[in-house]
Amino acid sequence: MATPLSAGTFLSALEKEGLIVVEVGDWRDHNRNSKGPWGPVNGVMIHHTVTKGAARTVDICRNGYSGLPGPLCHGVITKDGRVHLVGYGRANHAGLGDDDVLRAVIAEAKPPTDNEANTDGNRHFYGFECENLGDGRDPWPAAQVEAIVRVIAALCRAHGWSARSALRHLDWQPGKVDPRGLDWDDVLARVAKRLGIKPSATSLPAPQRPVVDLSRLVAAARSNPKASGQPVTYAGVKTVEAALVDEGLLSKTYSDGHYGTTTVTAYAAWQRRLGYSGKDADGIPGRTSLERLGDRHGFTITS
Structure with missing residues (x-):
């Protein structure tokens, strides 16, 4: 007590x-x-x-x-x-x-x-x-x-x-x-x-954070407007899709490595959730919105 x-x-x-x-x-x-x-x-x-x-x-x-x-x-x-x-x-x-x-x-x-x-x-x-x-x-x-x-x-x-x-x-x-x-x-x-021992001076290892290249993500979003065809080869797309699934904005069915129309719609919903509207909520990632998503889901942004 x-x-x-x-x-x-x-x-x-x-x-x-x-x-x-x-x-x-x-x-x-x-x-x-x-x-x-x-x-x-x-x-x-x-x-x-x-x-x-x-x-x-x-x-x-x-x-x-x-x-x-x-x-x-x-x-x-x-x-x-x-x-x-x-x-x-x-x-x-x-x-x-x-x-x-x-x-x-x-x-x-x-x-x-x-x-x-x-x-x-x-x-x-x-x-x-x-x-x-x-x-x-x-x-x-x-x-x-x-x-x-x-x-x-x-x-x-x-x-x-x-x-x-x-x-x-x-x-x-x-x-x-x-x-x-x-x-x-x-x-x-x-x-x-x-x-039975003193507190360890060794910290738990920090989890490795995936890295998402903003320019490559934007290129994938602009070059693959449909959800059919071959998956985008850039792995960062799946990282972002998984985050959108966790946010309840994208069905897991579409977390498949495409940045197609469904992912565009889901990312636009994320942008609106942050307060963006109009052209600023077009589903194409910007640095600020992607950093906010990364902070919540454990990935790092690079250019």
């Missing part, structure tokens, strides 16, 4: 554990504190999101959705191992759970099977959502699992807790299954091992 860390100490603990942290907007002051207490904190809870695409996942976890306002957690761990901080304080992630489980976490013991929903978990746990479809088939990349281990270790280390202060949503709330497909015994063993 502990007083929640300050936002600055929370961030510092994650960074000292070698994590790649992305600060999203006003995360330090984005919370649900007006709806109930935050703290004392007793542990770290891990979830899966049932979403695909880092940018979309982070947006949902930050903003929430109809009936469940955000933030839906404190941090989002995407498949590339980055930790995106979206809120701090009370967050809508844990819901009502079993008081017997809470007592086990406080005692740093293996939790019993949860069979009640009588205790406010949003008050008592740090929450991290992990980008995963939750179908038992979507993979858990090594970089993401390592980030989960380090997140848990960072907060346990900061509070003087053991690995048993971490739990899954399925351990807490009856009917929940997340994080499905994650080898939890392996995670806890790795956290325990990590807590």
Whole structure:
């Protein structure tokens, strides 16, 4: 049982554990504190999101959705191992759970099977959502699992807790299954091992970002106005198409390496979303709109 860390100490603990942290907007002051207490904190809870695409996942976890306002957690761990901080304080992630489980976490013991929903978990746990479809088939990349281990270790280390202060949503709330497909015994063993040593001075390797050449992308867009025929040979087209799919602007069916009329229409919708209109929303990429798309989807722009 502990007083929640300050936002600055929370961030510092994650960074000292070698994590790649992305600060999203006003995360330090984005919370649900007006709806109930935050703290004392007793542990770290891990979830899966049932979403695909880092940018979309982070947006949902930050903003929430109809009936469940955000933030839906404190941090989002995407498949590339980055930790995106979206809120701090009370967050809508844990819901009502079993008081017997809470007592086990406080005692740093293996939790019993949860069979009640009588205790406010949003008050008592740090929450991290992990980008995963939750179908038992979507993979858990090594970089993401390592980030989960380090997140848990960072907060346990900061509070003087053991690995048993971490739990899954399925351990807490009856009917929940997340994080499905994650080898939890392996995670806890790795956290325990990590807590036995000093924080690693070695950071997680930064994910390699694809590079999209703006001039080659524009040439592809202007030279291939139809969605039939041979795919454009420039690989950057697929990078941009994948980002448009994640934004919900392009059907995955058309993410095939063409920059045809369907992709032009999708990119024009992206330009309009940024506030452009008329000739500035013609579906042919400009530097500013492409950089905004790259920032959200992890690719770099070159000329």
